[in-house]
């Protein structure tokens with residue numbers, strides 16, 4: 217069984233073929249950097265979200281969750297620094313007028329040869345916009361279409377829209393670029409409405425939007441995506457940030473390797489350089505996964521200090537301090553932020569589960585049971601024998617109380633197994649003629665393709681032990 221990572225094209229094709237991911241608005245020619253999730257993909261997304269929520273929020277007494285709006289007061293983004301500092305360096309193809317990330321074009325150029333790489337002194341991440349302009353000009357770096365490029369300019373990633381029904385009286389609002397700000401602006405409400413005390417964390421899962429121009433990375437980089445972010449608040453006078461940061465690193469690693477079952481060989485940590493770090497961060501480390509297009513950020517872990525709460529205090533005039541009930545002492549808490557994209561987790565989960573079984577000439581997704589779109593599939597051997605269909609339906613009704621179940625009564629049984637292998641269904645139960653005689657069924661294991669016969673009465677128990 218080959219566990220070699222598939223190419224991006226292979227996973228894109230499987231995702232479309234089996235209903236995981238479709239290109240958005242494809243009947244109109246598609247929309248760049250936008251994807252929809254089909255029946256199988258939606259179940260995997262939900263399972264990832266649920267696992268994250270259980271692991272980081274509901275199983276911990278020091279964590280609570282919120283669900284804030286996508287449209288926040290526009291001052292939020294001024295205070296957070298996104299209006300001025302949330303920028304990408306972009307260049308334009310002088311012929312096609314398509315835009316590209318200057319840093320991404322330079323990275324691709326540097327990867328073409330060691331000679332190119334050696335022309336950059338220091339880290340790629342440290343290049344300032346002037347350095348990029350110089351390199352693009354000196355090395356005559358062209359667009360992917362082979363045309364000259366304009367000088368790089370900073371381009372803000374926030375999407376803007378307007379509220380108000382009367383034309384001319386509309387006010388600009390930003391569509392959120394991160395879920396984190398809804399946590400900061402609700403900080404005092406959370407403190408006032410719960411019994412929680414420092415140190416504690418607030419988590420949120422929700423859509424964020426960024427005007428991304430880099431194409432070709434499938435659901436890794438999209439205009440609209442789902443973030444799962446935590447702001448972990450603590451008093452730096454009582455809790456040192458380094459050990460807390462280290463504990464968070466352990467937690468992220470544990471979730472990815474143990475809950476999502478990812479191969480640790482395809483994971484690594486990378487510290488951000490001083491120049492690369494976001495405007496709000498004192499220390500940032502990325503948990504990177506080896507995607508088919510290289511090592512890329514999966515999960516960011518940043519020490520945001522008291523930057524955000526202080527900024528919101530200054531811009532709103534409201535106090536976001538915590539008052540110690542015994543001493544009366546006031547503190548502005550500091551924050552450690554683990555921030556991940558659910559869609560990046562999703563892509564990693566699919567890539568890591570991909571297997572080619574050359575011996576049996578099949579492709580399978582060896583997903584952990586709790587992440588598979590369907591945890592079990594139920595088939596009557598043929599669909600024109602009512603006794604078989606009825607017996608299979610009875611099992612389907614019983615099993616669906618606890619599991620996500622697929623029903624398939626079409627075509628030959630071998631093809632049905634192959635389809636479920638590609639969807640990642642761990643078990644297929646077939647009701648055949650023997651079932652009518654002795655109340656047993658066959659249960660087939662996705663990973664081994666082995667089949668065993670078990671009593672119908674033991675099906676639910678069998679699944680619960682796997």
Ligand code: GAP
Pocket residue numbers: 393394395396426428435436437438439440441442443445513514515516553555556557558559560
């Ligand atoms: N609040 C901090 C923050 O937003 P970030 O590194 O810009 O930090 C956090 O984003 C995570 O969100 C990333 O690690 C990544 O997993 C995900 N993410 C960011 N931009 C994305 C995009 N355009 N498409 C999909 N996921 C994205």
